Amino acid sequence: MFKFLKEKISKWVKDVSKDKDKSSLEESSEELKEGTKKETKEKITKSEKKLKKSKKVKEKSTGGVSIPEDEEKKEGFFRKIAGKINKTKISQDDFEYYGEELKMILLENNVAFEVADKIMSELGERIVGKEFLKKEIETQIKDALKDILEKVLLEPLEILKEIKEKKENNPQEPFIVLFMGINGTGKTTTIAKISNFLKKENLSSVLASADTFRAASIEQLKEHGNKLGVPVISQEYGSDPAAVGFDAINYAKKNHIDVVLIDTAGRMHTSKNLLKEMEKINRVCKPNLKIFVGESITGNDVIEQAKSFDEEIGIDGIILTKTDVDEKGGSALSIGYITKKPIIFLGTGQLYDEIIPFNKKEFIERLKI
Ligand SMILES: Nc1nc2c(ncn2[C@@H]2O[C@H](COP(=O)(O)OP(=O)(O)OP(=O)(O)O)[C@@H](O)[C@H]2O)c(=O)[nH]1
Ligand SMILES: [Mg+2]
Incomplete structure (x- = not known):
């Protein structure tokens, strides 16, 4: 790395x-x-x-x-x-x-x-x-x-702290996280990793398959759900993604599930129509946290993407994936400073455990200056 x-x-x-x-x-x-x-x-x-x-x-x-x-x-x-x-x-x-x-x-x-x-x-x-x-x-x-x-580097956003605080203040309501980003950056994989991470912290989760667009996206999420033993809420391909998110939230409320993780279809940050669709999911699901998922390896592009998603929908934090194959690392260094949005996790591989909460000191240590 x-x-x-x-x-x-x-x-x-x-x-x-x-x-x-x-x-x-x-x-x-x-x-x-x-x-x-x-x-x-x-x-x-x-x-x-x-x-x-x-x-x-x-x-x-x-x-x-x-x-x-x-x-x-x-x-x-x-x-x-x-x-x-x-x-x-x-x-x-x-x-x-x-x-x-x-x-x-x-x-x-x-x-x-x-x-x-x-x-x-x-x-x-x-x-x-x-x-x-x-x-x-x-x-x-x-x-x-x-x-x-x-x-x-910005202070990281501590997702566990936020979830636990919300749970204490409002135990009836699940904590809702919406994931967004361009195609293929690792959103679905990251959702599975986070569900696994939450499980280890004794927090239950449900996955919402709100990518109703890409072929095999629903099966992909269901496969993760099966492996992790976590429920997945889905509808038909082509259905309204906001409705899937809404269903998953209701499911979580009924079943006392702590966290709803909403997967969305990859969309270019330049596509106004698709960003509008994302805005609708945002309006309907009212997430507690909106996370932009971007590839560390794309350098300055990932910063531009994060800025666009933030301008159009608003983001609270960032997950940078594929840092394991990023020989450079400059985007992790710059993205927080430029977008003023904290990094939450770094994806470090394809396995469920390969995700680490972002920590400034550890990051600097890892650079071995
Ligand atoms: N090396 C590495 N690969 C990753 C990481 N995160 C995701 N991947 C891989 O990236 C590829 C795409 O992952 P997905 O989770 O399907 O990406 P996505 O953003 O959901 O893709 P779309 O839904 O098509 O937009 C898969 O092969 C993952 O295994 C990571 O941290 N490191
Ligand atoms: Mg996906």
């Missing part, structure tokens, strides 16, 4: 740290050499006077200044000492040079432009002109980056 972003950011931090380390060593070494020469020159002038007086010792002359024969050895010694000079600074020029590369890494890995800009300006503020201990520069840049990412 997120292999390229992980490897590249980590390599970048290492490169900057090493480069700064090297250049500061060279700078310090130059400074020391200068200092040494000055010191040596003073010493030599003194000894020159002595020598001139005594006229006993041979001189090695450079530009009228006498240099003792062992100066070369001393320079080697000072070079070593220079390596022990411990501080370094990242200048604005350095940052522009290195920063350009980091920004490219972020953009290449699907981080949205706005988010890449935000990361860069925050990082600049934190590291330009600051003095770093050489041995700590790598950790300090890493810490700064992690801190910035924590700011960029």
